[in-house]
Amino acid sequence: MSYMITAECINCSACEMECPVRAIWAGPSQYEIDPTVCIECDGYFPVARCTWACPVDACVPAREEYLERAATMAAKGSPPLVLSAAQPAGRVVQPV
Numbered sequence: 001m002s003y004m005i006t007a008e009c010i011n012c013s014a015c016e017m018e019c020p021v022r023a024i025w026a027g028p029s030q031y032e033i034d035p036t037v038c039i040e041c042d043g044y045f046p047v048a049r050c051t052w053a054c055p056v057d058a059c060v061p062a063r064e065e066y067l068e069r070a071a072t073m074a075a076k077g078s079p080p081l082v083l084s085a086a087q088p089a090g091r092v093v094q095p096v
């Protein structure tokens with residue numbers, strides 16, 4: 001499991017500079033976390049550094065139910081709700 005960034009992201013870039021393993025980057029619409037790189041700050045910080053840095057609480061542990069809801073909304077044509085930690089590439093949940 002990794003952390004993820006929700007749609008509340010305001011693209012301030014604070015988290016990107018704090019991540020000890022450079023798992024965060026600016027995606028096409030908002031910042032994203034690569035789930036294959038994120039180590040949840042285990043062994044580095046007692047609290048996830050991205051969570052600590054984010055002014056709008058957009059960095060959270062990946063939650064399957066949140067990702068599933070985002071995928072369902074996207075399938076119905078809603079704008080991307082969240083950048084999915086479960087997506088292997090591209091990472092934006094796109095409408096089908």
Ligand code: SF4
Binds near residue numbers: 019033037038041
């Ligand atoms: S939890 Fe830690 S390792 Fe994962 S993205 Fe956030 S700062 Fe980077």
Ligand code: SF4
Binds near residue numbers: 008010013015016059
């Ligand atoms: S710190 Fe929060 S608001 Fe700023 S880029 Fe990261 S996720 Fe987005």
